[in-house]
Amino acid sequence: MLTRELNLPKEQNFFLLGPRQTGKTTLIRAAFAGKLKEINLLLSDTFRAYAAHPEKIREELKATPDFETHVLIDEVQRIPELLNEVQALIDGGFKQKFILSGSSARKLKRGHANLLGGRAWSYRLFPLTFPETPPSLSLERVLSCGLIPKNVLCNDTDAQENLRSYVDIYLKEEIEAEALSRNIGGFIRFLKTAAQSNAEQLNFSNIADDVGLSSVTIKEYFKILEDTLIGAILPAYAYSERKRHKTAPKFYFFDTGVLRAIQGKVSVPLEQGTFDFGNCFETMVINEAQKISSYLRKDFQLSFLRTAGDVEVDLLIETPRGELFAVEIKSKKRPVAMDFGRGFAAIRDLRKDAKCICVSTTEVPLLVEGEDVLPYAKFFEMLRAL
Numbered sequence: 001m002l003t004r005e006l007n008l009p010k011e012q013n014f015f016l017l018g019p020r021q022t023g024k025t026t027l028i029r030a031a032f033a034g035k036l037k038e039i040n041l042l043l044s045d046t047f048r049a050y051a052a053h054p055e056k057i058r059e060e061l062k063a064t065p066d067f068e069t070h071v072l073i074d075e076v077q078r079i080p081e082l083l084n085e086v087q088a089l090i091d092g093g094f095k096q097k098f099i100l101s102g103s104s105a106r107k108l109k110r111g112h113a114n115l116l117g118g119r120a121w122s123y124r125l126f127p128l129t130f131p132e133t134p135p136s137l138s139l140e141r142v143l144s145c146g147l148i149p150k151n152v153l154c155n156d157t158d159a160q161e162n163l164r165s166y167v168d169i170y171l172k173e174e175i176e177a178e179a180l181s182r183n184i185g186g187f188i189r190f191l192k193t194a195a196q197s198n199a200e201q202l203n204f205s206n207i208a209d210d211v212g213l214s215s216v217t218i219k220e221y222f223k224i225l226e227d228t229l230i231g232a233i234l235p236a237y238a239y240s241e242r243k244r245h246k247t248a249p250k251f252y253f254f255d256t257g258v259l260r261a262i263q264g265k266v267s268v269p270l271e272q273g274t275f276d277f278g279n280c281f282e283t284m285v286i287n288e289a290q291k292i293s294s295y296l297r298k299d300f301q302l303s304f305l306r307t308a309g310d311v312e313v314d315l316l317i318e319t320p321r322g323e324l325f326a327v328e329i330k331s332k333k334r335p336v337a338m339d340f341g342r343g344f345a346a347i348r349d350l351r352k353d354a355k356c357i358c359v360s361t362t363e364v365p366l367l368v369e370g371e372d373v374l375p376y377a378k379f380f381e382m383l384r385a386l
Contacts (some may be wrong), residue, residue, distance in 0.1 A: 001030070002149055005129055005295050008032075009121060013090060013098040015076075018125030019229040019254055020103045020173075021166065023149045027125065028072055028099055037061075037068040037096070041075040054081040058089060061096070070097050077102040083116060090119050106227035124229075126291045127255050128152055130380055139361065139376075143280040144270050146257020163261035170230065186213050190221045194231075194251065195262040199282050201248040201306065222251060230254055234286065237303040237316045250304060254287060256280040272331065272361070281331035285359055285376060286315060292383045300383075305347055313343040319386055324354045327379075335360050337369040344371060357382075 004023065008014065008031045018024050029036060039057070041047050050057060061071060073082060086098050100120065127147035137152060145151050148166070151159040171188065189211045197207065202222070208215040225231045231254050236247035253259040259280070260266045270277045286302070293300035301318040305311075305326070315327040326347040328340035335358050344356040358373040366373040374382070 001026075002128065002132055002153075004125075004132055006123060006125060008099075008123065011097065013086075013116065013120040014100070015115075015120055015122045016099060016101045016125055017105055017123070017229065018101075018103065019127075020169065021148050021150060022125045022127055024101045024103075024125050025072075025074060026149075028101065032070045032072075032099075035067065035069040036099075037064055037071045039071065039073045041073065041078040047078060050082060051079050054079060054085055057082060057085050061089060061094065064096055066095070068096065070099055072099045072101065074101050075103065076100040077104050077106070087116055087119065090116070104228045106224065124294050126287070126294070129291050129295070130288060130377065139281075140270055140272075143256050143277065143284060144260065144266075146255040146259075148255055148257060151257055159257065160261075160266045163257045163266050166258055167261045170228075186211065186217075187221060189213075190218065191262055192264070194222065194225065195253065195259055197251065198231075198253055198259055199250060199279050199286075201250055203248065225251070230258070232290065234315075235303050237305045237313075247306060252283050252286050256283050256287075259283065272333075278331040281361070281376075282314060282329045285327075285329045285379070288376075288380055289315065289317065289383060292380065296384060298383070298386065305343070305350075307346050309346075311342045311346040313347050316347070317383070323386075324351050326354045326356045328356075328358045330358055330360045333361050333363070334366070335362075335368060335373055337371070340371065341369070 002023075004027050006027065008016070008028065016024050016028065039046060039050075041050065064071065073086070076082060083100070086100070090098070098120065128149055129147075133142070133147065133152055141156070145156065145159040145163065148162075151162050154162070171184065171191075190207070190213065193207050193210050204215040204218045208218045211218065222233070226233060231251055234250040234252060236249060238247065253262070257266065260268075265276065268276075270280060289300065289302060292298060293302070299320045303316045303318075305313040305316055313326045314329040317325040317327065319325075324347075326344060328335075328343055330339050332339075340356075340358045347354045347356065356371060357379065358368070358371060359376050359379045360373055362373055362375050365375065365378060
């Protein structure tokens with residue numbers, strides 16, 4: 001069994017959200033072994049019973065034995081009304097703590113669900129971080145098949161089949177549940193185009209033209225990807241929120257294996273030096289920075305820089321102390337100054353105190369014309385130490 005980095009609280013009610021198959025239930029069962037009462041809303045009979053009468057849960061849980069110290073309601077977004085009953089139990093002095101897990105925040109947000117008003121903490125579970133993976137796992141395997149736990153633990157062929165099935169399950173169980181089944185074909189076309197646009201600035205009008213839908217619909221579809229935790233928006237850096245929102249953001253899928261499955265490339269070997277290798281490497285680095293910030297409660301603000309002259313810095317990391325790290329992500333083993341020089345000069349024009357780093361696949365740290373070039377693993381260690 002893989003050891004996960006996320007430490008779950010023992011004395012608090014909490015939400016645990018994360019994409020499907022990231023190991024939420026496995027982690028919860030391991031953390032609360034022998035102390036857990038489970039209510040799984042993926043089970044049809046359980047779902048039907050509580051959907052018809054959410055209030056039933058109050059009386060049933062009052063009979064919970066003392067040794068069951070925690071109550072897990074799995075896939076809670078399927079019946080948001082249950083959260084009203086959970087709050088009533090908490091406010092009424094219910095001894096056990098609640099764990100509320102799910103793979104989508106969309107139904108909770110859209111239905112104005114009761115998020116318990118500070119009575120429950122919030123956590124996010126991602127695919128594996130690098131310290132959670134077996135030491136023998138190669139970078140090429142990570143980029144090709146991603147870091148969903150069961151794909152890390154199986155062979156390449158099985159991982160590829162798992163990823164194909166993952167996309168089918170996502171479309172069936174998440175998207176049809178979002179009442180998009182009337183235009184599931186349009187969403188499938190969008191999803192493939194969104195995957196081709198991974199790590200690029202979003203041009204909603206161009207994507208709408210490619211897919212044959214309105215730009216308003218395309219924006220809504222990207223919001224669905226965010227809310228079902230399939231990816232995340234990376235905003236543009238600016239000194240003011242007004243300027244930030246004027247520059248188109250980027251979108252990154254949460255896992256490179258899932259990204260490649262949506263693109264239809266999961267069986268194609270990744271070769272260093274190709275566009276696809278570089279795109280997956282950049283996605284992996286961005287995702288790892290998000291995981292570190294979330295799990296270690298770093299409160300990093302992540303963004304990217306694109307100047308009026310089209311000079312770009314791939315990732316900016318602002319710490320709560322006001323430090324700014326400018327990160328260029330290059331998948332080659334020996335980056336040269338022209339790979340990052342213009343970007344670093346541009347950010348230093350805005351912030352002279354910016355700390356500039358190039359992250360690459362080099363095996364040892366380098367100093368290239370006065371700039372630090374770090375192996376990706378060393379960069380992740382640096383973020384953890386901030």
